[in-house]
Amino acid sequence: MGSRGKMIRRIVAAGEKIRTKTLIIVGGKSCEKEHLLYVMERLGDDLLSLILNKIEIDDPNDRNSLAQVCKQWLRVEGLQRSSLRVFETNFLPNFLPRFPNLVKLHVSAAISNSLIQFVVNTCPRIQVLNLNYRQKGDFAGENVETDDFDDEGLREIAEGCCDLEAIVLRRRVGIGNRGVASLGEFSRNLRNLDLRWCRKVSDEALESIGGLNHLEGLDL
Amino acid sequence: MARKNRNPVGKNVDPEAQKKKTRTLTLKSSDGQEFSISESAAVLSIAIENMVEDDCAGGVIPLPLVDGGTLARVITYLNKHAEDGASDEEKRKFDEEFVSGMEMGVLFDVVLAANYLDIRGLLREVRRRIADRMKNKSVEWVRKTFHIESDFTPEEEEQMKKEFAWAWEGVDSDVDD
Incomplete structure (x- = not known):
């Protein structure tokens, strides 16, 4: 015990009051400010991501607001994001790169082949892709939006999103048997496929659907 | 001996664990302050445990990224969590009080230290506290x-x-x- 006693140069007992470390002693509040500035500088992306995530900040509104604090926080919050619903596709190239780890994506607007390719390249980990098409405005007309994706875009998805488990293609009139065939060829993990109101898809597609061994749900 | 069963892992029976309790390590902060701590408390930090296992802990363990004030706080936490017979409920209450009065700057000091020293429980506690203060703002x-x-x-x-x-x-x- 004697040598142990000698080694103890300072005993820290529970409850002992310890003064806050300050870097620059200017006094009072500015100390705390300098100190926080210093600490925030050391707060790396990995540590910040432990705070700015779904588990700690459960309300999406809070996370949205924290993302707007500064560029680092915006970036870190984006990396955490696993699901996204997009209302306006024209600006996808502006904001999608912030969310490279998306697992679920929902796009109900028209989206061109080139934008589909952009999505696939930016978020290759997508597992659930909901592309259920909703027309803007009223439902009266059969106005097919000119620049919606077709079988070529679906092939990009099938080839690029290797983890794809579910895809909803409702009312995507550009989709035909050829696109479904590429799902059959590449999307080996597909469990759910929704092709309701895809008018160009015919019985011919059933053959390629038959090759999807893990399929659990099919809507036609 | 009955008391020892309160330790959920039952490690206390192990003679090696007994040794850890009596062995002391010295931790040195960035500003040169030295602190003594029992090995059993110190190895709650995975980083320190690794250093001990690799036998790098012969003399003083330097922790160049943690200042004295913060290290003192961290040691208080480690001591409580290594305490014999402290129930989970007691520890939970201690954790609550431990972080409740901390200023924001201190919380960040501790979160950085807990991350660097790899003390999972402390890291979880402090980052939750920081997150709580940012909610609804x-x-x-x-x-x-x-x-x-x-x-x-x-x-x-x-x-x-x-x-x-x-x-x-x-x-x-x-x-x-």
Whole structure:
């Protein structure tokens, strides 16, 4: 015990009051400010991501607001994001790169082949892709939006999103048997496929659907 | 001996664990302060445990990224969690009190230290506390409180607000049609 006693140069007992470390002693509040500035500088992306995530900040509104604090926080919050619903596709190239780890994506607007390719390249980990098409405005007309994706875009998805488990293609009139065939060829993990109101898809597609061994749900 | 069963892992029976309790390590902070701590408390930090296992802990363990004030706090935490017979409920209460009075700057000091020293329980506790203080606050409040200057141009800020309106978190289910 004697040598142990000698080694103890300072005993820290529970409850002992310890003064806050300050870097620059200017006094009072500015100390705390300098100190926080210093600490925030050391707060790396990995540590910040432990705070700015779904588990700690459960309300999406809070996370949205924290993302707007500064560029680092915006970036870190984006990396955490696993699901996204997009209302306006024209600006996808502006904001999608912030969310490279998306697992679920929902796009109900028209989206061109080139934008589909952009999505696939930016978020290759997508597992659930909901592309259920909703027309803007009223439902009266059969106005097919000119620049919606077709079988070529679906092939990009099938080839690029290797983890794809579910895809909803409702009312995507550009989709035909050829696109479904590429799902059959590449999307080996597909469990759910929704092709309701895809008018160009015919019985011919059933053959390629038959090759999807893990399929659990099919809507036609 | 009956008391020892209170340790859920029952490690106390192990003679090696007994040795750890009596062996003392010395930790040295960035500003040169030295602290003694029992090995059993110190190895709650995975980083220190690794150093001990690799036998790098012969003399003094230097912790160049942790200052004395913060290290003292961390040691208080480690001692409590290594305490014989401290129940989970007691520890939980201690954790609660441990972080409750901390100023924001101190919370960040401790979170950085807990991360560096790899003390999982402490890291979890402190980051939850920081997150709690940021909930339901405006962007301006967070910037002011954390002394973070916005590095967005007004144009970027405008653009970002629009993007937040175009893209929401979450995915709708399709039970409607």
